[in-house]
Amino acid sequence: MTAQLIDGKAVAKTIEAEVVAAIASLGIAPGLVAVRVGNDPASEVYVRSKAKKARELGLRGDELILPESTSEAELLAHIDRLNHDDAVDGILVQLPLPPQIDAKKVIDAIDPSKDVDGFHPINVGKLHLGRPTLAPCTPAGVIRLIESTGAAIAGSNAVVIGRSDIVGKPMAALLLQRNATVTIAHSRTRDLPSVVRGADIVVAAVGKPLLVTRGMVKPGAVVIDVGMNRLATSDADIVAHDEEKSRLLAKNGTVLVGDVDFARVREVAGWITPVPGGVGPMTIAMLMRNAVTAAQWRRR
Numbered sequence: 001m002t003a004q005l006i007d008g009k010a011v012a013k014t015i016e017a018e019v020v021a022a023i024a025s026l027g028i029a030p031g032l033v034a035v036r037v038g039n040d041p042a043s044e045v046y047v048r049s050k051a052k053k054a055r056e057l058g059l060r061g062d063e064l065i066l067p068e069s070t071s072e073a074e075l076l077a078h079i080d081r082l083n084h085d086d087a088v089d090g091i092l093v094q095l096p097l098p099p100q101i102d103a104k105k106v107i108d109a110i111d112p113s114k115d116v117d118g119f120h121p122i123n124v125g126k127l128h129l130g131r132p133t134l135a136p137c138t139p140a141g142v143i144r145l146i147e148s149t150g151a152a153i154a155g156s157n158a159v160v161i162g163r164s165d166i167v168g169k170p171m172a173a174l175l176l177q178r179n180a181t182v183t184i185a186h187s188r189t190r191d192l193p194s195v196v197r198g199a200d201i202v203v204a205a206v207g208k209p210l211l212v213t214r215g216m217v218k219p220g221a222v223v224i225d226v227g228m229n230r231l232a233t234s235d236a237d238i239v240a241h242d243e244e245k246s247r248l249l250a251k252n253g254t255v256l257v258g259d260v261d262f263a264r265v266r267e268v269a270g271w272i273t274p275v276p277g278g279v280g281p282m283t284i285a286m287l288m289r290n291a292v293t294a295a296q297w298r299r300r
């Protein structure tokens with residue numbers, strides 16, 4: 001059996017259509033401000049693409065770009081101004097921040113009703129209580145991917161590998177809310193293969209290339225790969241068995257792989273996400289969804 005592919009780009013398009021429809025019925029363009037401090041190249045790309053996607057879908061998407069030398073007090077003053085600006089429905093601060101700024105203080109300073117990343121402790125608390133809230137975008141996107149397969153979440157055994165505040169923990173909370181029996185595995189888990197083998201749904205969010213191997217996956221399982229690992233030619237051994245990834249690595253000198261050994265796991269899984277083209281496209285789509293939800297809640 002070969003697994004069916006979960007097409008993240010296609011599911012993201014359906015979310016984007018929902019966003020466009022919700023904006024039309026709202027009658028105003030929600031305002032989203034993406035804040036970046038400094039010139040981290042990855043952050044530049046992320047912030048630019050978030051603001052661009054917002055404008056494409058009919059939101060007002062702005063970037064606030066501050067110098068690397070910005071102090072914590074200066075950034076907090078900007079957040080305070082955005083919190084009090086009625087035209088702003090959503091605020092996100094791109095991480096990581098320069099070392100002189102405590103990210104926790106910044107997250108705590110964002111008005112929870114505008115916290116489109118869902119990282120504020122009030123929103124995290126609501127998520128764990130199962131109350132309506134702005135949920136973190138990547139795990140919320142994973143739920144939509146699982147739902148797109150038609151596989152039942154309620155009653156399933158779900159194993160989340162990774163316990164970060166951004167992916168693993170909120171992922172477990174969202175699956176629990178949908179009545180899965182949830183196990184969180186992490187760096188100190190003993191015998192990861194036997195834990196994963198019991199899973200009907202596996203979500204890998206670790207950042208270790210091809211950690212999840214074929215022998216770890218129950219036949220027919222839904223396998224969602226959040227990991228994004230860039231390999232160089234010196235890592236060629238890792239993907240030697242994967243013709244497609246090896247070809248891309250030889251051609252480009254670098255290749256993006258997930259935490260799941262896609263080439264082999266797809267031979268046993270029921271459903272699987274590719275990397276790229278799986279979870280990645282969902283994150284920005286869910287951010288737009290959260291910005292519109294924030295606008296709907298703030299304006300009702």
Ligand code: NAD
Pocket residue numbers: 138161162163164165166167168185186187188189192205206207208226227228229279280283
């Ligand atoms: P993180 O480094 O904060 O957390 C990694 C987690 O993996 C930790 O909780 C750790 O306990 C666990 N872990 C480490 N080694 C392990 C092992 N051998 N076995 C089991 N668990 C182990 O990472 P993160 O921010 O949660 O991101 C995880 C991955 O997801 C990264 O590759 C990141 O790039 C990717 N990511 C992708 C998106 C997306 O939009 N596609 C979004 C966020 C993160």
